[in-house]
Amino acid sequence: MRILAPSLFGALTALGAAQAPPLPEDEATYYCNSAMMWDAPPPRQGDSGAQLTRVVVFGRHGSRAPVFTLPCWPGDETSYTCKTESSFGFVNSRFGGQSPSFKRIRDKRGVNLPSREFRCFWIVEYASDSPYQIPEEPEVMFRSTDVPRVYESAGALAWGMFPELSNDDPFDVMSIIVADKRSDTMIPSATVCPGLDDALDEFYESSEAEERAELRFSECWVSHVCPTVPSSPKTVPPEFDEPLFKIIEREAVYWVNGRYSTTRKLQRLAYGPFIEDLLEDLREPRRRLSVYLGHDLGPPNSVMDTLQLTWMDSGNRCASSWPPFGALLIMEIYTDNQVRFVYNGRVASVEGIGECRGKALCSYEAIVHHLTHIVPSESECRGSRVTHE
Numbered sequence: 001m002r003i004l005a006p007s008l009f010g011a012l013t014a015l016g017a018a019q020a021p022p023l024p025e026d027e028a029t030y031y032c033n034s035a036m037m038w039d040a041p042p043p044r045q046g047d048s049g050a051q052l053t054r055v056v057v058f059g060r061h062g063s064r065a066p067v068f069t070l071p072c073w074p075g076d077e078t079s080y081t082c083k084t085e086s087s088f089g090f091v092n093s094r095f096g097g098q099s100p101s102f103k104r105i106r107d108k109r110g111v112n113l114p115s116r117e118f119r120c121f122w123i124v125e126y127a128s129d130s131p132y133q134i135p136e137e138p139e140v141m142f143r144s145t146d147v148p149r150v151y152e153s154a155g156a157l158a159w160g161m162f163p164e165l166s167n168d169d170p171f172d173v174m175s176i177i178v179a180d181k182r183s184d185t186m187i188p189s190a191t192v193c194p195g196l197d198d199a200l201d202e203f204y205e206s207s208e209a210e211e212r213a214e215l216r217f218s219e220c221w222v223s224h225v226c227p228t229v230p231s232s233p234k235t236v237p238p239e240f241d242e243p244l245f246k247i248i249e250r251e252a253v254y255w256v257n258g259r260y261s262t263t264r265k266l267q268r269l270a271y272g273p274f275i276e277d278l279l280e281d282l283r284e285p286r287r288r289l290s291v292y293l294g295h296d297l298g299p300p301n302s303v304m305d306t307l308q309l310t311w312m313d314s315g316n317r318c319a320s321s322w323p324p325f326g327a328l329l330i331m332e333i334y335t336d337n338q339v340r341f342v343y344n345g346r347v348a349s350v351e352g353i354g355e356c357r358g359k360a361l362c363s364y365e366a367i368v369h370h371l372t373h374i375v376p377s378e379s380e381c382r383g384s385r386v387t388h389e
Contacts, residue, residue, distance in 0.1 A: 028249075030321065044334070059300070187274075257305065261305050307341075
């Protein structure tokens with residue numbers, strides 16, 4: 001009986017686990033974000049009376065699709081009804097496929113978004129005397145990678161927040177920072193930190209790298225299965241079932257992003273330049289809203305991986321899954337100097353900081369202190385390679 005009891009307990013535990021609903025990130029189609037939305041952030045727990053004073057948003061645009069319209073496997077006749085290499089406008093636009101109140105204007109600041117009566121969350125929080133006034137820096141900051149579909153998403157975001165946006169007044173302009181691709185820090189870049197190439201060479205020679213193989217079927221699977229990619233027919237070979245796709249996805253995430261966390265050196269060189277920009281942003285006391293919009297894995301992963309953000313309801317690392325279509329990481333800063341992270345509608349703890357593990361809140365000072373040590377020095381970033389212009 002002493003032997004049977006643990007076995008019976010284990011069987012009951014397994015039965016309960018089998019009946020429990022699957023976690024969102026465990027579903028093969030979690031990446032698709034078929035609902036095209038996330039749950040609203042839950043209310044902050046406790047009765048501290050603290051108010052939300054600032055929000056930093058890290059968003060990822062788009063769903064994966066093959067760059068070239070080549071067959072993914074023998075007999076693949078899938079056709080795409082969108083231009084996979086770029087994006088021209090967005091869906092369901094009342095302006096005929098163009099972004100609302102949007103115009104590309106190149107100047108010293110990069111790209112501007114003309115947006116009429118653009119107002120944000122602090123109108124409610126701060127009861128502005130003129131709620132229709134267009135917010136400007138330093139109160140609000142928008143930043144995007146230099147990819148059309150991404151900075152057009154900024155216009156779509158503005159329209160979603162304020163349905164009355166129009167093109168009536170071209171002088172209503174809101175700035176958005178768009179860095180040149182060669183100098184953008186929102187995704188790991190060897191042109192920003194040449195030392196990253198040296199560190200990656202060391203990684204590729206490691207035993208861990210030799211034991212894993214890069215698989216490239218992730219884009220093929222999601223482009224055939226996800227409803228967020230307009231393609232037909234929506235069929236895949238029977239061999240590509242959900243368990244296999246989860247393996248493919250895990251390996252893809254490892255090789256595209258996970259490798260940067262294998263050593264402290266790689267983490268600093270890959271994520272440090274963007275973390276430095278984020279810290280500079282946080283030092284602006286008048287800022288109320290910062291929005292960072294990117295593609296592929298950036299910029300949410302640069303923050304999630306660095307802080308080891310972990311969903312509190314599942315215990316899974318947020319960065320262990322490829323950021324889904326429209327991934328959204330929200331950093332909430334409160335008047336009591338506490339910070340909360342919400343990723344795709346679910347609260348995440350900061351496991352990278354000892355005092356914050358397993359908790360919904362983490363002190364602002366602890367987060368800034370931790371992030372400061374991620375920023376590489378100029379000599380680290382420069383590395384040993386000599387570049388010639």
